[in-house]
Amino acid sequence: MSNQNTNRMEIKKVNRNRIYKLIYQKGEMSKQSIAYALNISLPTVTQNLRILLEQDLILESGMFESTGGRKAKAVSYNPGARYSVGVDITKNHVVVVVVDLGARVIQKLRVRLVFENKREYFQKVGALIEQTIRDSQVDERKILGVGISIPGLLSQDARKVVYATILGFTGGRIESFEEFIPYPCIFSNDASAAGFAEVWNTNMADNMVYLSLSDSVGGAIFLNQNFYPGDNQRSAEFGHMTIVPNGRECYCGMKGCVDAYCNSRILSESAPNGLDGFFELLRQGSPTHQKIWEEYLEYLLITINNLRMLFDCRVVLGGYVGNYMEEHIHTLREMASKRNTFEPDGTYLQVCRYKTEASAVGAALQHVQPFIDSI
Numbered sequence: 226m227s228n229q230n231t232n233r234m235e236i237k238k239v240n241r242n243r244i245y246k247l248i249y250q251k252g253e254m255s256k257q258s259i260a261y262a263l264n265i266s267l268p269t270v271t272q273n274l275r276i277l278l279e280q281d282l283i284l285e286s287g288m289f290e291s292t293g294g295r296k297a298k299a300v301s302y303n304p305g306a307r308y309s310v311g312v313d314i315t316k317n318h319v320v321v322v323v324v325d326l327g328a329r330v331i332q333k334l335r336v337r338l339v340f341e342n343k344r345e346y347f348q349k350v351g352a353l354i355e356q357t358i359r360d361s362q363v364d365e366r367k368i369l370g371v372g373i374s375i376p377g378l379l380s381q382d383a384r385k386v387v388y389a390t391i392l393g394f395t396g397g398r399i400e401s402f403e404e405f406i407p408y409p410c411i412f413s414n415d416a417s418a419a420g421f422a423e424v425w426n427t428n429m430a431d432n433m434v435y436l437s438l439s440d441s442v443g444g445a446i447f448l449n450q451n452f453y454p455g456d457n458q459r460s461a462e463f464g465h466m467t468i469v470p471n472g473r474e475c476y477c478g479m480k481g482c483v484d485a486y487c488n489s490r491i492l493s494e495s496a497p498n499g500l501d502g503f504f505e506l507l508r509q510g511s512p513t514h515q516k517i518w519e520e521y522l523e524y525l526l527i528t529i530n531n532l533r534m535l536f537d538c539r540v541v542l543g544g545y546v547g548n549y550m551e552e553h554i555h556t557l558r559e560m561a562s563k564r565n566t567f568e569p570d571g572t573y574l575q576v577c578r579y580k581t582e583a584s585a586v587g588a589a590l591q592h593v594q595p596f597i598d599s600i
């Protein structure tokens with residue numbers, strides 16, 4: 226094939242990808258509005274839409290009322306064209322989700338399963354994945370892969386764990402899981418994955434900092450909608466910023482880390498029913514829990530304000546505690562504004578949209594992103 230032909234084909238593919246991504250972003254569009262938005266001729270749009278339709282990647286989704294009285298045909302992306310599986314591995318639980326191309330959770334399973342760096346454990350996880358896929362009734366041939374979120378730091382190719390003290394899985398490899406999973410697998414850091422799920426297909430802002438408040442504290446940084454990994458894949462380790470000189474001991478061996486003041490166990494271990502119980506007692510006005518909460522918030526707001534000062538962008542609260550923050554967001558924003566040197570309000574502070582399954586969804590999206598890019 227001549228170079229010219231190759232170029233023409235590449236341009237065609239670029240156009241098709243731009244068209245698909247625009248439909249994906251907007252959900253539903255007319256042919257005319259696609260042509261207008263991308264500055265591509267109507268015949269080119271038509272031709273590409275036909276190919277996308279043939280590939281089952283888009284759907285003809287009805288009619289738009291257009292101004293001239295004639296109705297314009299609308300297209301939308303087909304969320305069921307492919308699926309992806311996400312797994313969130315924590316010390317005591319496994320969450321498995323099946324998501325469609327739109328990052329919607331089709332099937333979810335959460336079971337208590339204590340992590341062990343043993344073959345039997347990986348085999349059990351493989352069986353849970355198989356079960357979840359079966360329950361979802363999704364065509365197995367449409368599954369892009371399995372993303373596995375773990376509380377640990379990863380190698381650059383995301384196939385090896387370089388630090389996972391909480392699990393005791395330092396040095397762990399993706400092959401351990403792959404042996405029992407008949408799909409391509411990739412690791413994700415739990416907080417990065419959850420942050421990825423939060424920014425997915427949102428136009429809210431170009432920049433976002435995600436603060437994950439779970440058994441350990443972590444986070445993720447997105448600049449211009451791109452994940453910022455850092456030089457050593459250790460960005461956003463917010464849990465190990467020092468907030469109290471010589472303060473409480475952290476599991477990492479240092480003193481005064483954010484983690485020692487803001488991890489979810491500080492709240493959950495003070496109540497008989499974990500976090501649910503804690504927030505229930507707080508609602509009932511228990512003075513003991515009120516005191517724990519106030520102290521927790523004091524350190525949390527120092528952390529949040531530091532993030533705002535550093536990044537000057539929205540801060541999203543996630544993780545186990547983030548799931549309960551909706552009802553406290555006004556208090557938090559008020560506290561945030563009081564601490565802030567420059568701003569009269571704390572609206573930059575937001576609550577996560579995904580709840581307990583955020584990390585699993587984000588891990589699943591690690592397969593969706595390259596698929597969309599490849600269309």
Ligand SMILES: [Zn+2]
Binds near residue numbers: 464465476477482483
């Ligand atoms: Zn630490």
